[in-house]
Amino acid sequence: MYQTDNLVKELVELHGAGRTSLIPILQGIVEKYNYLSDDAMVEVAKELDLSAAEVYGTASFYSFLDIKPRGKYVIRVCKTITCSMKGKMEVIETLEDMLKIKVGETTSNGKFTLLETNCMGWCHKAPAMLINEIPYTELTTEKVVKIIKDYMHQ
Amino acid sequence: METRKITKVDLIFEHIDPREVLVKAYKLGSEGIIQEMLDSGVKGRGGAGFPTGMKWKFCAAEPEPEKYIVCNADEGEPGTFKDREILDRVSYKVFGGMAIAARAVGARRGYVYLRGEYKFLMPQLLMELDGFHKMIDEIGYDFRIEFKLGSGAYICGEESALFESIEGKRGEPRNKPPYPTKCGLFGKPTVVNNVETLVNAVIIIKYGSEKYRSMGTQFSTGAKVFSVSGDTPTPGIYELELGMTCLEFVKEFGDGDAKAVQVGGAAGFCVPRKAFAKTIIGFEGVPTGGSMKLFNSSRSMYNVLHNYLDFFAEESCGQCTPCRIGTQQLLRGVEAVKRGEMKSAYLNELVKLAETMKISSKCGLGQSVGNAFNSIVENFREEIIY
Secondary structure, three states: OOOOOOHHHHHHHHHOOOHHHHHHHHHHHHHHHOOOOHHHHHHHHHHHOOOHHHHHHHHHHOOOOOOOOOOOEEEEEEOOHHHHHOOHHHHHHHHHHHHOOOOOOEOOOOOEEEEEEOOOOOHHHOOOEEEOOEEEOOOOHHHHHHHHHHHHOO | OOOOOOOEOOOOOOOOOHHHHHHHHHHHHHHHHHHHHHHHOOEOOOOOOOEHHHHHHHHHHOOOOOOEEEEEEOOOOOOOOHHHHHHHHHHHHHHHHHHHHHHHHOOOEEEEEEOHHHHHHHHHHHHHHHHHHHHHHHHOOOOEEEEEEOOOOHHHHOHHHHHHHHOOOOOOOOOOOOOOOOOOHHHOOEEEEEHHHHHHHHHHHHHOHHHHHOOEOOOOEOEEEEEEEEOOOOOEEEEEEOOOEHHHHHHHHOOOOEEEEEEOHHHOEEEEHHHOOOOEEOOOOEOOOOEEEEEEOOOOHHHHHHHHHHHHHHHOOOOOHHHHHHHHHHHHHHHHHHHOOOOOOHHHHHHHHHHHHHHHOOOHHHHHHHHHHHHHHHHOHHHHHO
């Protein structure tokens, strides 16, 4: 669990307190804390004068608005057909091996979460993955090892 | 029926002086722009293929003073990646198309709904938008564009789900009618167009509807950006005149061993080798939002189908029963047939279920699951069973 400090208030100030601001505010929280805690969602509900259920209902609809704790770096490997044909399994196996976690899990130091995602629009450069918002394409085992090592040292 | 060889063109990504086109559009005014769009015969490039000129005409006719232009950049159809490339390389043409649409229908606000997966483009796009706003101010446009970012939901590419998402809600499609041109974003008349459609508006105003219509076929005018992937030595983005056959496409892009082409993504149709020659890619044949996936004989079409069904089962918004339950039952159903737990005749029941989903689902997602399902099962039945 994290303390949102003034983040929610700052985001409300930036985007406004209307309903249309709900998703940008939730995106802002996820950008900083990687997921939406129950407390954060309750706080957003209060600030926007919505029920907590409305906020939870909206957040839980979107796969990028995580409501479970996530690592600092969320890795999303594309599992749709072209990536799947072009070596997505090798990418997953390499990541699982390096991070010592399975798909859906977070490393014990809270640094990495490994997920699968649906088509992210890089089929011509498959296989592909996102780390937070940065896309990595035409992945090979060697490439994945290098990318993750760089993140490990960050 | 008229067919053509593959003709590559360069209109979408060609660099032009946007000011010239926008000045021209400004002078043409609402009626002039809409007439050009109608005359061009251009149809929506997102996949559904509704005549763009008609859409603009309906919206322009609404008396409500508050209207919106929405650019659908929630490109999520498996195998489609053209909109990202367009936004990355010629965003000013996308903004330009929105301004032209705004001038045509009388809107002052526009939104670009960009999928969350493309967030990395935002800093660049915001900078380019800044420059664009300055330019249209000088010409005399009273129009402002704002970006909204998606959060990983395929369904938000459905226009009414997209409105819900901009409004800050769950991206659940609305009942239609009323259609967006009457009651769209915030309940106001709205034009919602795909990224590529908006760039086409710029091309039409620049070159005129006559020149535009000279490309493509009678029912599929103009050119289209294709996203080519799968078993091809040359994956990537190609702008081609409409009206080619699948065979011509495969000769150009295939690896010599193509057994099927999935036209239009997971929501599209599977064209088997035996139908390549007679299948026209365009609105008179198999339409596509641009996704063209090639599969060679080393691929199991069961895996392809299973992948698509898994995709739909995850991305169904869950609001209406035929789609929520149907997607899951189709997925479990083909798994059961594959494992031998169900007889192969069970596939016929599943085809019926897919047909039921087509007529009873609320939106395009549930309605189009049957496209891929039935065309794959029909043409590759033995691969699904054994």
